[in-house]
Amino acid sequence: MVHVALTIAGSDSGGGAGIQADLKTFQELGVFGTSALTAVTAQNTYGVSAIQSMEPSIITAQIQAVKEDFAVQAVKTGMLFSAEIIQAVAAELRDSGIPLVIDPVMIAKGGASLLRDEAVDALKSALIPLATVVTPNIPEAEVLTGLEIKSESDIERAAEHIMALGAQSVVIKGGHWKEAPFAEDLFVGSEGTRFSVRSPWVDTKDTHGTGCTYSAALAAFLADGESLPEAVISAKCFIHAAIENGLGIGGGHGPTNHWAYNRKGGNLMEGVAVIG
Numbered sequence: 001m002v003h004v005a006l007t008i009a010g011s012d013s014g015g016g017a018g019i020q021a022d023l024k025t026f027q028e029l030g031v032f033g034t035s036a037l038t039a040v041t042a043q044n045t046y047g048v049s050a051i052q053s054m055e056p057s058i059i060t061a062q063i064q065a066v067k068e069d070f071a072v073q074a075v076k077t078g079m080l081f082s083a084e085i086i087q088a089v090a091a092e093l094r095d096s097g098i099p100l101v102i103d104p105v106m107i108a109k110g111g112a113s114l115l116r117d118e119a120v121d122a123l124k125s126a127l128i129p130l131a132t133v134v135t136p137n138i139p140e141a142e143v144l145t146g147l148e149i150k151s152e153s154d155i156e157r158a159a160e161h162i163m164a165l166g167a168q169s170v171v172i173k174g175g176h177w178k179e180a181p182f183a184e185d186l187f188v189g190s191e192g193t194r195f196s197v198r199s200p201w202v203d204t205k206d207t208h209g210t211g212c213t214y215s216a217a218l219a220a221f222l223a224d225g226e227s228l229p230e231a232v233i234s235a236k237c238f239i240h241a242a243i244e245n246g247l248g249i250g251g252g253h254g255p256t257n258h259w260a261y262n263r264k265g266g267n268l269m270e271g272v273a274v275i276g
């Protein structure tokens with residue numbers, strides 16, 4: 001049976017992040033990708049030059065159209081931009097019973113804001129409580145928790161804080177913590193499940209869309225029936241292969257390689273280790 005996943009996210013004209021990255025990832029992982037577009041960005045590997053968000057009503061209509069026709073097995077959210085959009089998305093996902101990956105996208109690599117400041121409260125109160133898993137990077141975890149993250153114990157404290165907002169589990173991604181010996185993500189789940197997944201650092205500027213690609217892979221592996229801890233490990237393998245085999249296109253922060261995982265045979269743990 002073909003599994004179906006839904007991404008609710010913004011468009012990146014440059015194709016490396018956003019809904020484009022999500023659909024490429026779903027496709028590579030054999031999951032049928034559907035989408036609800038929240039915003040259009042004019043964007044390339046140098047940055048974002050314009051943003052136009054969608055009316056909440058057309059976002060609601062897209063989600064309903066997909067849900068009415070398909071048995072959606074996992075949903076991921078990316079760029080949501082405003083409190084109104086977050087409320088509209090939350091209304092459609094509440095009580096849906098579908099595993100939900102929330103990537104709390106806030107700032108694009110070039111510095112553009114993809115979430116209005118006043119929308120952070122809505123994210124925390126309306127959407128995060130619905131999450132199967134929330135996947136902040138370290139700056140996003142700082143905004144969500146109000147904590148300054150400077151150490152491993154700060155990362156653990158931030159994870160607990162996000163769980164206290166009502167999320168079932170959290171992955172704090174370590175891609176921005178360059179002083180750490182590994183690119184290491186911490187998973188904290190219900191009933192005390194806790195482990196880290198690490199890979200060697202890849203020395204590259206081509207990391208545009210890593211967060212989107214990672215959370216889309218996590219949703220795809222969940223749609224495919226993996227348990228949450230399994231999907232967290234598999235998604236790390238997918239993103240590590242994608243970063244390690246960069247495409248070398250674009251003059252700024254280039255996209256990652258969505259083909260790499262399968263071209264290297266899929267289901268690979270190469271370089272990835274689970275700790276704890």
Ligand SMILES: Nc1ncnc2c1ncn2[C@@H]1O[C@H](COP(=O)(O)OP(=O)(O)OP(=O)(O)O)[C@@H](O)[C@H]1O
Pocket residue numbers: 107108109136137138173174175176183184185199200201202203204207208209210211212214236239240243
């Ligand atoms: N240079 C790198 N080498 C290896 N792994 C990396 C590197 N950069 C990020 N990662 C991994 O990529 C995934 C995404 O992490 P990151 O913290 O970069 O997310 P993000 O900040 O949401 O993405 P972006 O910076 O593109 O917005 C994580 O699994 C992280 O460990």
Ligand SMILES: Cc1ncc(COP(=O)(O)O)c(N)n1
Pocket residue numbers: 009010011012017018019041043078079105107108109114207208209210211212213
């Ligand atoms: C439309 C859109 N959505 C999300 C991101 C962030 O990308 P990421 O955090 O994956 O690099 C982006 N640059 N553009």
